Structure formats: C-alpha cells, structure tokens
Amino acid sequence: MVAEVAAALAESAAPAGRKRGKAAAVEAAQPVETPEVAEVAAPKPARKTRPPKKAAKIEAVLEDAAEPPAHSVDAVVPQGPDWQWHKPQPGLFGSYAIQDAQGAPLAALDLQGGVGHYRCDCAEFHDSEEGACAHGQWLIEQLSAARGGLAGKLAAGPDTPWSELGLSAGWERRLVWRLGQGASPALRSLAEDCADEHGRFIAPLEGQVLPTLLQAAAAEGHELRVGAEVWQQLALAADAGDRVERLAQAFEQGLDSPALLGLVRTPLPEMQWEAALFAVCAGRAILADESPLPQRPCAIVAAQLWQSRFDMGAVAIVAPAALHEDWRADVARLLGAWPAGWTLTGPAELAPAAGCELLIVDAIDALGDSLPALRQLGAPQLILLAHRELLGSELLAPLVAWIDDARRGPYASLRRLGAEAGKRAQREVLETVMLARRRRDLAAELPAQLLTHWVRVPAQDCAGLTLDVTDVQALQRLHQRWSRVGSLSAGEQLQLQQALLRLRQGSAERMGEARAAALVRLLPDLVPGRAERVVVFAQHDAALRPLALALQDLGLPLANLRQHQSAEVRAMELQAWAEGEASVLLATDAACAGLDLRQPGSVLVHADLSWNPALMNERLARLSGEGDSVPAWALVLEAGFDPAQLAAHAQEEVLPSGLQDGQAGAIPFLAGTDLAAFMAAVGRALELLHSA
Template sequence: MKSARQNPNSTPRPSKELKLSRTAAPTDLSPVDWQRGLRRQFGREQAFGLENLTSEPFFSEFRVSNPVSKSSYRVAIRGRGPGGNFCSCPDYATSELGTCKHIEFTLDRLEKKRGARSAFARGYQPAFSELYLRNEGMRRVHFRAGTDCPTTVREAAAGLFDVEHSGMLPDDRFDELERFMAIASNSGHELRAYDDALDFVAGRRDAVRRAAKLDQLFPRGAADPKLRSLLKVPLYPYQAEGALFAVRAGRALIGDDMGLGKTIQAIAATEILARHFGLTKVLVICPTSLKYQWQSEIARFSGRQGKNAARVINGGRPQRQKDYALDDFCKITNYEKLKADLDLIDAWAPELVIVDEAQRVKNWNTIAARALKRIDSSYAIVLTGTPLENKLEELISIVQFVDQHRLGPTWKLLHEHQVKDEAGRVTGYKELQKIGQSLAPVMIRRRKSEVLRQLPSRTDQNLLVPMTEMQMGLHQQNADVVAKIVQRWRKTKFLSDKDQRRLTCALQNMRMSCNSSYLLDQETDHGVKADELAALFDKLFADPEAKAVVFSQWTRTHDIVIRRLEARNVGYVSFHGGIPSEKRPALIERFRDDPACRVFLSTDAGSTGLNLQNASTLVNMDLPWNPAVLEQRIARIHRIGQARPVQVINFVSKGTIEEGMLSVLAFKRSLSAGILDGGGSEISLGGSRLNRFMKEVEGVTGSMGEGEAVTSAEEVTSDAAVYDAGVAREAGADASVDAGETAIARVDGSAAPPRSPKPDPWQALAQIGGQFIAALASAKNPDAAPHPWIERDPATGVQNLKMPLPSPEAAGQLANMLSALADSLRGRMA
C-alpha cells in the first residue's frame, strides 16, 4: 500500500477577511472559527518555501519549509475546507481545527494559480481509495472510496464504516479493520492507508491487548502475590497499583505525593514490560543531580547489575556517542543533554522513556522541553509530585508528552476553563473536575493521607548528587593530602602529631566541600545540595501542614540553605551550639506552633533532647561518621507521638568521601568519639587505635567511586542556580560540635582557586569575632569539647589562643579600615 494523503471538503472560503486579534476573539466568531482564522491569517503572511512532490498541480502533496527555523513539513491538499487536508506539524496534530498555518499558506499559494477555481470546484476525485485520519474536533479514522473502487470493497466498507458521518470507523470496531483491508488487497484495488491512521489504529488495538494480558498475568490486580516478588523489595499495594496502571496505560503520569515511591513504581512497571511485553531499551531523563540515584535504585530494586543494566550518560559528545552505541538495557541522561543528543537517542530508539521530576521543566517552551517532546517511544512514564504548580498551562504541557491528544488543544482547554475579568486577565479556573475526568485514563495520583495505613513508619533514602567542578577541585586537593599521609603511614606505621592534625583537617575539608565551596572559602557558593534541598521543599511544602528538620554539622551550611529559604519566603529557625540555652526553647516553640515556620535547621547540638514530632521529613545535608549520632538526629522526629510516616533523606555527594563512608562503613561501625565529629584539630593517636583509624581512612577514601562534575549551565537549568556569596550571617559557632568548621585551611600549602567575588572584610571580622567568643566560652568551661583555637600545654595546663587570619586581601582591607577607624577616633578625642 502506498503512502499519500487525504480527503476533500469543499467548504467555500471568504475572499476578504478582517484582521483578527491574537488575544481576544471577535464577538461574531466562535472560538473554533477564530482559531482557524488566525492560522489562515498567519499562514498567508509567511514567506515559506513550497515544493510540489507529485505531478498533480492542486490536489497533491507538498513540502513546506521554513527558512528561519530550517524545519519542513509534509502537507497534503484535498480541498479548501478544514478536516480533509493534512500537515505533519504538531499544531495540526493537536489543534483539532483540521488546519494549520502550513496548510493555509499552501492553499493561499495554490488559489493564485491558473485553474485553481475550477479544480477546487470539481473537488478531489482520485481513482484510488483512502483510509485516513481526520482531526476535526476528535481524531477519527475515515474511509473514502475512489472512483475505481469495486463493488466488493464498497459493500465491505458500507458494513464497517458509518456512511452518514463521512465514512467514519466506529470506536468499537477497530478489530474488524484488518479484515476489511485484506478484502481491498485481494480485490486488486489500490487502497492508500496513511501512516497516522494506521498508527492510531495500532495504538488502540495494542491498548486492548495489553489490558487483556495484564488481566491474565495478574488476575488479582494490585493484590496479586506475583507482584510482591517482582522486585528485590516488596511493593506496597498502592505501588503495585501504580505500576500496573502505568503498564496498562502505556503512556502514563504518576503524580503521587513526595515520598510515596514514584521511582520504584516506574522500575516495577519497567520490569513488567521487560518480562512480559518484550521491552529491551529504556531511557531515563532526570535532573543532573539524580542520574546516579537512578542508577543505584535500578540496581537495588530490579537486581540488574553492571553498567549494561543502567548506564549514566556522561562526558563530551564523543563519549556520549560511544555510550549510546552500546547495548544497554537502560541509559540515564539529563535534560541539558537532550537537544544535543536527539540524533543519538533516535538512533538508539528507546521503547520506554521515563521522565523524572517533570515539574523541573516549568517552562515547556524551553530548549530541553521542546527536545523532550521530539523523542519518540511506544511507552512513557512521567513522574512528578507537583503536576500543577502555578498555571493550568504547566499541566497541559506535561500531559502533552504523555498523550498530546488527551486534553485537546490548549486554546480550547483554556477557553473552557479560564476565568477572566473585563480586561481579559486570568483570575481563576472553573470546572476543573472535567480535566480530572479527562486525565483519569493516563494519570494516577495518591495523597499520603489516602495510603497512610500502607506506609512504613520510617523510610530512609540516600540521595546521590553530583559535585560542581570547583567542589571536585577542592575535594581532590584535600584527597591528595590524605593519600600522601596514608602512604607515609603504610611505610612507617607511624604518624607525627602534625601529620595527624593535617590528616584530620584534610578529611574535614573533603567533607565540607561536599556541601558547598562556601564552607571552605566563605565567598563562593558552588554546590548542588542546597538547591536540591530547595527543590525538595518546593514539592514538600505543597502540603500546607508539612514541616522538615534539616541537620548539618556546620552552621555555614545553614547560611547557604537560608538564602534559598528566604528567596522562597519560607519561615525557618536556626538552632546551633552558639545559641544561649535560655533562647533555645523559644526557637523550638516557634517551629512547633507557627504555621509559617516550616524548617528547623540544626547542628548536632539539636540531635539530643529535642521533640520535633510535628515534622515528618528529616534531611541530613551531611552524614556523621558515628551511627549513634545519626540515629539521635532521626529520633528527633521518629519517636513516640509521631502520627505520620517519617521520611529520612541523606544527601550524599557522588564520587566523594561521603560515598566512601556509605560503601565501607555503612554506618554500622563507630569511630572513637571526637575523631571526626566535632573533635578538636589536634588529636593524637597511637598503637592499635591509630592502626584502626588509618584502615578506616584507607577504606573510605579508596571507595569513593566515580563522580561527575556538573557544569555551571547544568546547575542553572536543573534548578540548581549558583548563588553568589553575599555578606554572611553573623552566627555564633557551636563550641561543642561545630568546631570542625575552623579546619578549612589549605593543608598542603597550595594556592586556592581563583575567586570571583572580593572578600568582605567586615564579614571576616564578624566570623573571627564569633569564633573568638566561642573560644572564650570553651576556655571558660573545662567540660566542653576543646575549641580548635585553644591549645593547652600538657605539662602546665596553660591555655593559649591560636587565631587564624582571613585571606591576605581581606586582612589588608580590614587593617586599612581599622586603621582609618582608629585615626577617626583619635581625631575625635583630640
């Protein structure tokens, strides 16, 4: 059968038309006529290229090319009116208008040719018959008999197609179409069945067959015991329901609340498709920061191992070409790589596309969003906890990737559901329940309150995030110092006190670099964790009652988190060891009782003795080495009196000391108290204790894995905008657990990387002042953990103050300013 196009409609066209507004419909035109008129008006204004692809002068197929966008579309002309013509552009496919600017441009050009009037008056009368798809109001398959159509085919068509509705194929008779096409083929008559019509029919038939097979495989539905053994971990009933829903729909949106396990549902659906429907190629598209998380969870839940099971797409174009050429079950890429890799993705031809955190692409007119919509696959699963955040258009765009016809055209949906004032401004939406009904076949969404009884009392998630290039540089610089000291210990089995201090300092710097470069230089803010936390809060706080506790060993982490919270007008309290004990109860009370206070930021000063059960989400920005400290943190919200399931999220930087801590220690063994968590910078170890410690260091730093440094562009477009460090908050240091903050000097003596912002001398003075006060408090209290600025003579017990200076530039500016201030004071006194 041949490929061509389509059916005539001889509706007359007006010779003169008024200029239409693109923002408001004329009172004498219906919305449909207005939209058609806009396309006719716009099409006639274009300077497109037009190429006739056949020898027919009017009722032919044409190539319409846009010299600006370098794109081209196939247009088939069968008449003047809407519905019978065809264009391969997205607007024609989704607008339900039966026309588009390319069709209107072509008609305008044809009508100016000699013989056009008589040709259109005679109409389209080919000898062959056609099976085509009309897209006027609804997509329907139609049959048009050619002038040479034999009686047997005409009779078969009369028994199958609805003649009163232009030969439309009824929805309940798709299975009979194959038999009709066989009759036409056996008759020797030419029947042209067009690709879009055949694809439409195939999709409908596949859906029916897939549903029947699922009923056969899992007769008890989500309660079927075979689903419990599908993955390495058992599915909760609502998760099994979500997986089956996605497979049954073929292309689906899972919009469950955050924390309900959308990832595991997508993996479960993938395994069903792979084991029972022949799926062999899966493409996961997610934010850069989640690529390794997907790789880890595919291995964990599905049991598929090795890079061939789930390969993270990294590196430059040559490396990505090699990766896409490999025979993998799953490939994992990020939004920023889509446009550049469309040709590679198309060549690899994924059968299932999983789109995670779809709400990250809020503007679906972006390059990444347009590229995403160009990816073709039989199956699709879109995951988002917030399918509708601000505007109805956001939901429309997300659904369009799942099923571009599900909600109908945007113009029609907005006309039916927007509420506007007299000035034409959108003030609200109406009849949204109709949208929910339309989405029911492709979207499943559950609230936590709906599945509360199915949820475990506590779930823990290690969220792997990448490092920026600057972070990786800082981390590697300190890792090199650790490697040298470890090598020296291997040879001598001895470390001097100086080496032990340098080792502790370098390890601490490695850990701090995982949060942000700000923790080391107090100027820049290169890092992913704080922005991932902000993105998590954007989802979490969609629930007006949700609250979260965020732990970090360092108050400087609080600083970078607070910037994100204040930018979003999210209320918070910051709790650390520098806060006087008499002021602490008020902070706790505010977090408990103030609905606007959503976040409790805490160092390990708050890991014991606090009851924060009004929060059900706990985030560890950095993990302690001591598992007891970790459990103390979690116990702040996971305790008697907690009415909701608790979610614990641990941010772990990929390819760093933090990942090494996970793989080697797994938080099952506790190092001696004070070595790395809140200990002083001068620690002496000896004998077997030193040996055990050094073996732990070897294990952790030797198991860091491979990391990927995200570029600044990827940071910005994946909701991880880089914040320039401004004037830091003046916060007291935690004398008991934040002492490690001072171990930030470059222990190998090398120069720091270039810093774009100039150091603020007053900021440096404020930080030195805060640490100075904390040091005095430590010296006053002999029972407190020693402050790193305090040195005690082991023989005499005399305490000395060792104060680090700011950077030379900041120190110079500070000296000049203090000198000027002193001169001014002397002048006043004189």
C-alpha cells in the same frame, strides 16, 4: 522555568489572534460578502495578471470540471493576499507549495479532497483542533474561485471507483470516509449517518463504525481501501488491552503475587507498584504524583516488567547529571546490578539513547531546551517523571502532546477543557496517560518513614567505618539456629541483641563525623529554600555531640534537648526553640517524650535510624499537625550497618526492638510473634549484608 520548558516543547507558536475550532467554524459559516472575497483573493496592482494565470492553469488541469453546488470547507479565516501557489504535477489533487510574494516557501500542502481535505506542514495545522490552517483555506478559496468552479470537485475528492477510509488530522484522530463513485445509495446513507456539521463523513475510530462499513462494502462487492494509519491506530489500542490482560494473567494475586514481588530485591510500597503497572499498561505515561516518594523506583520496576514480560529491547534513561548517582543507587538496591541493554545519559548527550524502545526521562520539568531533541528520539514507549506538580501548569499541554503523539484522545480532551479548567478536571481527562495522585491521599496510605528523603552518604565519606566480622558471624549463627528450631533461649537472645546493637552503633566517633559532615552539606538545600528551621533527631546524646560541634562552627543558634539534662535546662531549651531564638533544634528521642515541637516552617532530619520504624514516625508526629506531615530527610551511611537497617525495616510500620532503641524499661527477651517479627527483620538485614 515553566514558560521556558513549555516554549521548548512547542515546536513553534501558531499565528497570534487566530480563531480555531468551533468558534472559528461558527464565524466562517457566516455569509461572506462578495467584496470581501474579492479583496482576499485579489493581488496587488503590480501582480494583477496573477489571478488569470492561476485560473487558466487550473482550467488546463481540469478543463471539463463542472460546477456542482457549493460545499463548506474547513472553517479558518483566510489571509495572505500576496501568497502564491505552485503545483509541480498535473491534476487538482496532490502536492502544493505555498509561497510568499517573493517566492519564498511558506508551507507544503497535500490537497486530498473530500473528508480530511488537506494536510499542511505548518505549525498552525499541527496545533489546530480539526486539522485546518490559513494556507489550506486560502488555497481552497483560490481554487474554488477559478472559472468553471471546483468547489464540488474539492468536496468530492478524487474520482475513483473505490472508497477510502483514513484518519483525520487535528487534536484527535478520527475515522474519515471518502466515498468513491461506485458507492451504492445504501453505503452513502451509512456515510451520511456519520457526517459532522460540515457534511464531512467522520466518526470515532473505536467502536462499531469501522466493522459496519467494512461488512456493508464487502456485502456489495464495493472496494473499500483502509489506510495503513487506521490499522496502526487500532493496533495501539489493541496492544494496550493485550498488556493489561497479560499482566492480569501473570499476576493473578495482584500486588501480592510472588512473581511480581520477585522482580525486585527490596520491597516497595503499593503506590509505587501501582505506578509501575500503570506506566506499562499505558505504554506512554506521565508519572506526576504529588508523592513524598521518588518516582525512580516506579520507572525501574516498569522497565523490568517491560523486559521480563514483553521482551523489551534497549532502555534509555535520560536524567540531569546530578541525579545519575541516585539512579545507580536505586537500580543497585532494587535489582542488584545494572541490567544489560540499559543506558543512563544526560540531556546533552542523547546519542546513547538513539534506537531505544523505552525512553525514561527524569525531571522532565527541569530539562528546558533539551525537550525538542528528546522528542526526536521517537521511542515507541515513554515514561516521563515529574518532580513537581504539573496540573494547572503551562507545561502540561506540551507534555501531553508528546505522550499522546498518536492523538488517541487525551490531548484533545485536555485542550477542549480550556485554560481555565481546574486541576480536578485535568486529572480526570488525563487518567489514561497520567498518574497525578494527591499528596494527602498518598500520605494516608504510607508509614511515615516512607515519606522521607533518603540522603545517602557515600562510603568514601565514611572513612574507617567497618562492621565487626565476629558480630556478623554471631548474628548469622543465631539466626540459623532460629531457622532450624524456631526458638532461642534467653541467653541466646541476649547474645543476639548485644551483637546487633554493637553493629548498629559501630564506631561512634567515625559515624558521628560522617553524619556531621553530611548534615552540613544538606543544610543549604533546606534553609532557606524549603524551610526556616530544622529539627535534628538522634537516638542517643552521644550521637548529637559531633553534630552540635559542626553546627556551632557555622555560627548557627542551637537549642538542645538531651536525655541527660535536668528538667530546668530542658524547659529553657524548649522555650528558646518555641520563641525562635534557635534555628536548629538537636533532640534525642528519650528527651522529647510527650513534647510538642511544632513550629511553622520546620523540617525534620533523622541523624540516625531507629530499629523500630515506629520511633521515626513518632519524631514526625511531634512536628506535624493533624492530617499533615512535615518534610523529612534521613542520613544513611553507605558504609556500616545503615543499608542493612533499611532492609530490616522493609515495609513494616512496627518492629519489636528489645534493647535496640534504648527505651526506658526495655528488656532483651522476646517471645511468640514478637520474636518471630524480630528474627525476620534480622534475616532481611543479613541477606543484604551477604549480598553487599
């Protein structure tokens, strides 16, 4: 798949075996013997009259061309003795058509002369380090060999009283200067200071070179024409700096700024805020963290920032059809409603994305043949989301070429590293356009429950599962009293704990059936592709019974660790799990206190959600080694209390639970900061219930 995607992004491969860049420059700079030059330029015997015709044509165009000293041109090994060129308009400079011996077109070439020399529409020119190709080198060889000698004219460029500043071709756009005839010795001296090893006047675009040249030319009254592409390139850099400054002013408190946090309805971990801000500041970015968290929320928040702070127009999201429901669910969770001007479409139906100002492409590593069409959309701002690591892959260079289509430097830096470069070096040179943080660094910053893949069970699969209105009203009434007076009596706390527990447990039979069906659907995605064995945790024995029945019907060997088992039975079940006799372990929290359940190739499934997120962390800890966390999935019923439970968790690592988690010795009465934290979580849950 990597090779297919890389091939899809590359418009066409350059001719095999051709040397480019500095290696080609060194080779071309070596002396070339006269017989070899003649052999390259000479036609076959059947076309022996062609060279004189070309020479005569050139002489007719420039009869008075004097032969100045020879000048080096782009270092590419010439080829194609059977090629021919055609120039529809008179003059040495301008458009040329390069054709094969039968007159079939090979390339369209614009001969500019001086710095930059030429532009060609072939794939080799497009992919060359310095903007060179065999077509351009061959044409220059042909023209330079004409009677009267045109090498000096080609090197000098058009004879004009003004000078010109433009951009080079190649992997990185740099400032190039063609000196006009009216340039003073002082201006020529400035140009020579910028000359490269080939004598071309070339310099980095950013810095003091451009202002210095403009000031010097203005002081002498010399006309210096600056190409529109120069200003466009500078505008890209200026706009990026402006975005950074405006965001810094808008969110003076950084990630704690109320205006920033108010963009979404559900709190996000800092790493996702950082990714969203990075994407906006970069303008065109790849989000490819080795993150246990999805990239979608980062892109959603980035789009919100674009629209709220920079008046962004249409936003197009392109994702495989299998991810569309996830996008709708995340947008609803974070924003409440689908924003106006946003479009969600698949890679095979790109018409709705035409004309968008921000293009978000999800699962960029899995879109294969759709990538060239996506590139044709031409959106000025771009966010690419990767579901797997890109560093070190064949796909990286084509994607960076797309992101850095203005050739501001990242693509050149990556190509110059070479194919053998390590991931660390790639990460460093791409830090302005690609966020690729390592999993172990990110995981250290997160509560374990945020490392979980949330498997949402649609409401239609939870038939008959509703919330008791009386319990919801009791919860609301007691929370309002807390908000007014800042305290609850012991009796009121007991009422609140019991109402909340009934809402969370709901109809045990219907919840169990829905979770069992969801687990059966999930298992083929986990085994054998991602894991060899699965541990399924729940809070209570009753929650595991429907799961056990469903898995037994599939014929899966099970081990069970239940709260109400004898110590002997529990030891036998644990041994069966440890010795590999069972592929699935069903366990309750209370039965596993102090147990080490680690086994190679295991993953975790949370069959239900604890009130205290720390208990879900403990489940992970029983399966994970030091410094490493096993993959985890959690079943979330869209009907019932589960969405409110997630809202209650927010970004909290620990919540006081009272009676909610069924721990031994738990009491319903809380005080001080514990009661305040508990009631804040209840408030978040109620807010979601009211908005649903």
